Each structure stands twice: as structure tokens, then as C-alpha cells.
Amino acid sequence: MSGSKSAVRAGTAQPTSKIASRRQRWGYVYVAPFAVVFAVFLVLPLGYALWMSLHNKGIATAGRNVFVGADNYVKAFTDPVFLEGLWRVVRFVLVMVPVQIVVALVAALLLDTLATRLSRVSRLLIFVPYAIPAVIGALMWGFLYSPRFGPAQDVFGLVGLTAPNFLSSANIFGSLVNIVTWQWVGYYMIIIYAALRSIDPSIYEAAVLDGAGRRQIALRIKVPMISSSMVMIVVFALIGTLQFFTEPQVLRSSAQGAIPSDYTPNMYAFATAFNYSQFNYASTLAFALGFLVFVGSYVFLFLTRKQSGLK
Amino acid sequence: MANSTLLSRTRAERAAAERTTGEPVGQGRRIGSHLVLVLLAIYFVVPLWWLAVASTKTNAGLFGGAPLWFGSDFALGDNIATLFSYQGGIYWIWFRNSFVYAIAGGVGATVLSVLAGYGLAKYRFRGRGAFFALLLGSVMVPMTALVIPTFVLLSGMGLLNTMWAVILPSLLSPVGVYLVRVYAQDAVPEEVLDAGRVDGAGEIRLFFQVVLPLLRPAIVTVLLLTTVATWNNFFLPLAVLRDPNLLPVTVGVYNWQALSNAGAGGEQVWNLIVTGSFISVVPLVAAFLSLQKYWQGGLSLGSVR
Known part of the structure; x- marks a missing residue:
């Protein structure tokens, strides 16, 4: 990102006297505490997961880790459960990410044109779900969806309809999309809104002189000008959705039978590790998923490098 | 992404834009726009309203009556009292644990991020470029991929089933370092540091007396992001x-729900x-509502990433 660019710029500007170069070593002092945590809780676990995924341990190997090469990966990528989970989170990405971005963008564009008290209050209310832990949000929606507790029947009854069972296998996908959208739209909206506020208003005046309407200003000027923020939001949403875990895990017990314990790749890895104690295979699943997420977001950033300003 | 002028430009401009509406005004009352916004706001608030109302109901009251309005008896006090007695008041232990994790994890991650972000922004030591590249890559590593190997590592260190098992991994915030690094680049001018050095200030004094005050907006943002992340942590x-007795409130309530179901x-x-x-949910919602002026400016840092 641009940070590395400015780093190069700053690096050439510095006169290299001896005292100055000695002073630069203070950088190690400042970075060291984080570097230790980075090494122990990121590099080490990743390396360890990779090592575990290349070994197997079990009764057949007398409880010792034996090197098996890519065997676990061959197993994972031919494992119908894992592949089905992957395909499911990809479908979640395809539905959930656009829905969240569009709602957040519409809300932010509306807020940007309004400066009333009502619009400020709305902004705050739309943002509030961000402050709710995902577990509590999912629990709450579980209650709201529930035919026993929920207001769904009352709400649908108002217009003379029967509420669908939100927790059935057929509907659970949409119900989960709704929970995540509810949770994250406000956060994305605030980021988009802040980006919109940083556009120089004189640009709009020029556009109005050229006869542009409100909608044209929004779509032709505002959206292109905030494309780097949009790209970042999509990356965050993408990374978050591919790791989908908390909401389906919490909803599992309310939606009896509609969400199996291997619904998403992360849930499958969790169950493999903690229900079946197969840590080698669980590490393989986690590492494979992590790798795919990394590659997926990298490819996305590469394809959108023009919009995001990344070179 | 963050072209470095953007940060400094936005602040001046936002102040100017605060009074205007970012677009030519005087096109009517915008009733349609307000209507859409209000409908959105209702969608986002109704679930919380339900939660507030439902917390005043008895177990039986939850199953009968109107879900979105108060029942005949107002049992919030009774429910809170029961939380103190049920299973020896374990709920409040979870609640305290959540605070401990969020504060220790949030403050710790913020301290590490500020130090490292500043160090990366203002000192040209050997290996800095490589470390920063590594850091950027790690932003895209899904944190949940680390949970299972971290579990095995913690088990090896004998830290499993202790508070440290939650706090130590929470200290890691690559995004926090990145935000401080980008912010410090422009917010801490080289001339100010050099002036301090000419006056004989050491690097440490410089950090506490000059750098920290300049970084305040970034510090608030990172503190907010990391505290929320730790408070919300579940996996x-x-x-x-x-x-x-060590669980945070999220996992504790989740267990109750799984048992009840x-x-x-x-x-x-x-x-x-x-x-x-x-x-x-009360502490974080209250914090966000009362600290509006901090996070509204702060979260916008995310927009220039």
C-alpha cells in the first residue's frame, strides 16, 4: 500500500551521519515488543500449522508424528465435506458481500446529502449493531427467528401472511445473510461516509454547472472517488465471510438440524480438532482455508489495483 | 490507497464540509431520502428494542404476549437478581472476565501497535522494509486460521485454560500497527523531532512528550478497534x-443457550x-454513544487505508 511508497521517499531524504544512523537503531526498540508477539502468535502458529499438516499421528503411528508429505492436503481437497463447506462460504461471499456494500453505500450517500438531526440520529442507530458482539447478535436473531418467541408471526400477520420458518434448512442461508448484514452495514457505512466527507465539495459545484443531477453526481463522481475505501471494505468483508464461524455456530442449537457441525470450513476444522481430536487434519483444514483466503484477497486486490490505487 | 496527503487534507476539509452538506442544497426537504434512512434505522434498532423489552419478562412471559411490547409484569429487577444467584452468580464472573480480557487485550495491543507503528514510520533501521511488507501480508491472514495451532502451542506452554490464553494472542493487531504507521508518517513531522533532539531531548522523552500527544487520534482508534475485537472474541x-470461571460473557451465555436448546x-x-x-451489550453501546466524537473521527482513519 502507499505506506511502502512513502517509506522509500523518506529513506532517501535522510542525511547519513554516524549519529543519525545510530539513532535509527531505536527503531528496533520500538518495534521489538510487537515483533515478539508477531513471531509467537502469528509466525509460529502458522509455521506449526504447516508442520502439523505435513505429519500424521495416530494409533497406526504409535502416537508419534510421522511425515506424510501432501497426503493431508490431498485428503482435504478431495474431502466432500470440506469442499461443500468451501462452496457454501463462496456462495455466502457472492450474496452477502454485495448486499452489505450496497446497503452501506446507499445509507452513506443519503447521509452525505442530508445534514438534519434526523439523519444524524439515523447514522448512529444504523451503526449501533457494530457494538454488539457477534455471539449476542446471533443469539438475539435466533430468538427473533424462533417460532416460539419471535415477533415474526405478529409482523407477518399484520399484512395477513404466515411467517416462514426462518430456521428451516431451506431458509437458514438467508437468515444468516440477514444477521451478518445487520451486524456490519453500520461499520462499512461509517467508513464510506467518512470517505465521502473528504471529497472537495467544489467538485460538485462544477458538476452542477455542467447540468449533472443528484443521481449522476452520486454515481459518476462520488462512487468513483471513494473506490479505494470500497475496495478495502470488500476485502474485509471477503476475509470475514470466508472465515464464517460465529453466527452459524451460535444458531446451530436454535435451528435444530438445519446447520450441521461442518456447515463452514472453519466449523469443520473446529469440530475436527475439538470433537474428534484430529489436530493434524484440523491444522490442514485451517491452513488450507487460510491460504485460500490469503490468495483470494490478494487476487481481488490485484484485479482492483486501479481502483484501490495499489500498484 | 492512503496517499499520504489524504489524511492531512481530510481533516481541514471535513471541518469545512461539516457545515455544508457536501452537495448543493435547497432541493426541497428530501422526504424520500429521510424516509429510506428512517426505515433503515428501524431495521437496525428493532432487534435491540426487542432485547431490551424481552429482558423485562419472566420465562413464561417470553412465550406469550406481544414480543415487541412489555408484558404484564416488569421482571427486569428479578432477572438481574436471579443472575446474581443462578449457579452462584457465575454470570457476573463472566462479565468481569470480559472486562479483564477487553482491557488487557485492548490496552496491550494498542501499546504494542503505537510503539511499532511509530518505530516503523520514523526510524530507518535495517530490515524495516521487509518487516513492513510482512506486516501488510499478515493483515490478510484470517485470524481464525491461527486458533487451532495457537491452541496446541498454548497447550505446550502450559497456558491452556488460563486468562493468558485469551490475553496474549489478543495482543496481536497488525491492522493497528498499520494504522499508526500511516498516521504517524504525516502527524509527526521530522522537523519537530529534530528540534527536540537539538534541544537535547532523548529518544524516550521525545516519544512521551512530543510523539504521543500528536498520535492521539490514532491511539483512540486503535484502542477502540482492539477493545471491541477482544470483547467480541468468541472462537x-x-x-x-x-x-x-474463566469464560467471557459471550461464551458463557452461548453455553447457556446451547444447554437450554x-x-x-x-x-x-x-x-x-x-x-x-x-x-x-450495555457497556459497549454506552461507550459508543458517549464517545461519539472520538470514534466518528477515528474510524474514518479506516477510510484512507
Whole structure:
């Protein structure tokens, strides 16, 4: 990102006297505490997961880790459960990410044109779900969806309809999309809104002189000008959705039978590790998923490098 | 992405834009726009309204009557009292644990991020470029991929099932370092540091007296992001904690809900789950509502990433 660019710029500007170069070593002092945590809780676990995924341990190997090469990966990528989970989170990405971005963008564009008290209050209310832990949000929606507790029947009854069972296998996908959208739209909206506020208003005046309407200003000027923020939001949403875990895990017990314990790749890895104690295979699943997420977001950033300003 | 002028430009401009509406005004009252916004706001608030109302109901009251309005008896006080007595008041232990994890994890991660972000922005030591590249890559590593190997590592260190098992991994915030690094680049001018050095200030004094005040907006943002992340954490504590007395409120309430749904005899404590959920969201919602002016400026840092 641009940070590395400015780093190069700053690096050439510095006169290299001896005292100055000695002073630069203070950088190690400042970075060291984080570097230790980075090494122990990121590099080490990743390396360890990779090592575990290349070994197997079990009764057949007398409880010792034996090197098996890519065997676990061959197993994972031919494992119908894992592949089905992957395909499911990809479908979640395809539905959930656009829905969240569009709602957040519409809300932010509306807020940007309004400066009333009502619009400020709305902004705050739309943002509030961000402050709710995902577990509590999912629990709450579980209650709201529930035919026993929920207001769904009352709400649908108002217009003379029967509420669908939100927790059935057929509907659970949409119900989960709704929970995540509810949770994250406000956060994305605030980021988009802040980006919109940083556009120089004189640009709009020029556009109005050229006869542009409100909608044209929004779509032709505002959206292109905030494309780097949009790209970042999509990356965050993408990374978050591919790791989908908390909401389906919490909803599992309310939606009896509609969400199996291997619904998403992360849930499958969790169950493999903690229900079946197969840590080698669980590490393989986690590492494979992590790798795919990394590659997926990298490819996305590469394809959108023009919009995001990344070179 | 963050072209470095953007940060400094936005602040001046936002102040100017605050009074205008970012677009030519005087096109009517915008009733349609307001209507859409209000409908959105209702959608986002109704679930919370339901939670607040439901926390005033008894177990029986939850199943009958109008879900979105108060029942005949107002049982919030009773429910809170029951939270103090049920299973020896374990709910409040979870609540305290959540605070400990969020504060220790949030403050710790912020301290590390500020130090490292500043060090990367203002000192040209050998290996800096490589480390920064590594850091950027790590932003795209899904944190949940680390949970299972972290579990095994913590087990090797004998830290499983201790508070450290949640706190130590929470200290890692690559995004926090990145934000401080980008912010410090422009917010801490080289001339100010050099002036301090000419006056004989050491690097440490410089950091506390000159740098920290300049970085305040970034510090608030990172503190907010990391505290919220730790408070909301679920996967990690679910994996590394077994002792019920160490759980954060998220995992604790989740366990109650799973037991109640399993229908185990005498375990149907819906009113406690609802009231417990309601109380657990109060601190963060209150913090966000009262600290508006900090996070609204702060979260916008995310927009220039």
C-alpha cells in the first residue's frame, strides 16, 4: 500500500551521519515488543500449522508424528465435506458481500446529502449493531427467528401472511445473510461516509454547472472517488465471510438440524480438532482455508489495483 | 490507497464540509431520502428494542404476549437478581472476565501497535522494509486460521485454560500497527523531532512528550478497534478455555443457550439468557454513544487505508 511508497521517499531524504544512523537503531526498540508477539502468535502458529499438516499421528503411528508429505492436503481437497463447506462460504461471499456494500453505500450517500438531526440520529442507530458482539447478535436473531418467541408471526400477520420458518434448512442461508448484514452495514457505512466527507465539495459545484443531477453526481463522481475505501471494505468483508464461524455456530442449537457441525470450513476444522481430536487434519483444514483466503484477497486486490490505487 | 496527503487534507476539509452538506442544497426537504434512512434505522434498532423489552419478562412471559411490547409484569429487577444467584452468580464472573480480557487485550495491543507503528514510520533501521511488507501480508491472514495451532502451542506452554490464553494472542493487531504507521508518517513531522533532539531531548522523552500527544487520534482508534475485537472474541476463548470461571460473557451465555436448546431438564433459563445478553451489550453501546466524537473521527482513519 502507499505506506511502502512513502517509506522509500523518506529513506532517501535522510542525511547519513554516524549519529543519525545510530539513532535509527531505536527503531528496533520500538518495534521489538510487537515483533515478539508477531513471531509467537502469528509466525509460529502458522509455521506449526504447516508442520502439523505435513505429519500424521495416530494409533497406526504409535502416537508419534510421522511425515506424510501432501497426503493431508490431498485428503482435504478431495474431502466432500470440506469442499461443500468451501462452496457454501463462496456462495455466502457472492450474496452477502454485495448486499452489505450496497446497503452501506446507499445509507452513506443519503447521509452525505442530508445534514438534519434526523439523519444524524439515523447514522448512529444504523451503526449501533457494530457494538454488539457477534455471539449476542446471533443469539438475539435466533430468538427473533424462533417460532416460539419471535415477533415474526405478529409482523407477518399484520399484512395477513404466515411467517416462514426462518430456521428451516431451506431458509437458514438467508437468515444468516440477514444477521451478518445487520451486524456490519453500520461499520462499512461509517467508513464510506467518512470517505465521502473528504471529497472537495467544489467538485460538485462544477458538476452542477455542467447540468449533472443528484443521481449522476452520486454515481459518476462520488462512487468513483471513494473506490479505494470500497475496495478495502470488500476485502474485509471477503476475509470475514470466508472465515464464517460465529453466527452459524451460535444458531446451530436454535435451528435444530438445519446447520450441521461442518456447515463452514472453519466449523469443520473446529469440530475436527475439538470433537474428534484430529489436530493434524484440523491444522490442514485451517491452513488450507487460510491460504485460500490469503490468495483470494490478494487476487481481488490485484484485479482492483486501479481502483484501490495499489500498484 | 492512503496517499499520504489524504489524511492531512481530510481533516481541514471535513471541518469545512461539516457545515455544508457536501452537495448543493435547497432541493426541497428530501422526504424520500429521510424516509429510506428512517426505515433503515428501524431495521437496525428493532432487534435491540426487542432485547431490551424481552429482558423485562419472566420465562413464561417470553412465550406469550406481544414480543415487541412489555408484558404484564416488569421482571427486569428479578432477572438481574436471579443472575446474581443462578449457579452462584457465575454470570457476573463472566462479565468481569470480559472486562479483564477487553482491557488487557485492548490496552496491550494498542501499546504494542503505537510503539511499532511509530518505530516503523520514523526510524530507518535495517530490515524495516521487509518487516513492513510482512506486516501488510499478515493483515490478510484470517485470524481464525491461527486458533487451532495457537491452541496446541498454548497447550505446550502450559497456558491452556488460563486468562493468558485469551490475553496474549489478543495482543496481536497488525491492522493497528498499520494504522499508526500511516498516521504517524504525516502527524509527526521530522522537523519537530529534530528540534527536540537539538534541544537535547532523548529518544524516550521525545516519544512521551512530543510523539504521543500528536498520535492521539490514532491511539483512540486503535484502542477502540482492539477493545471491541477482544470483547467480541468468541472462537479463541471457546477453544482455549474449559474452566467455566474463566469464560467471557459471550461464551458463557452461548453455553447457556446451547444447554437450554438441548432441553436438558431444569436448564431452560431463557429469561437469564435474554437479560444476560442485554446487560452484556450495555457497556459497549454506552461507550459508543458517549464517545461519539472520538470514534466518528477515528474510524474514518479506516477510510484512507
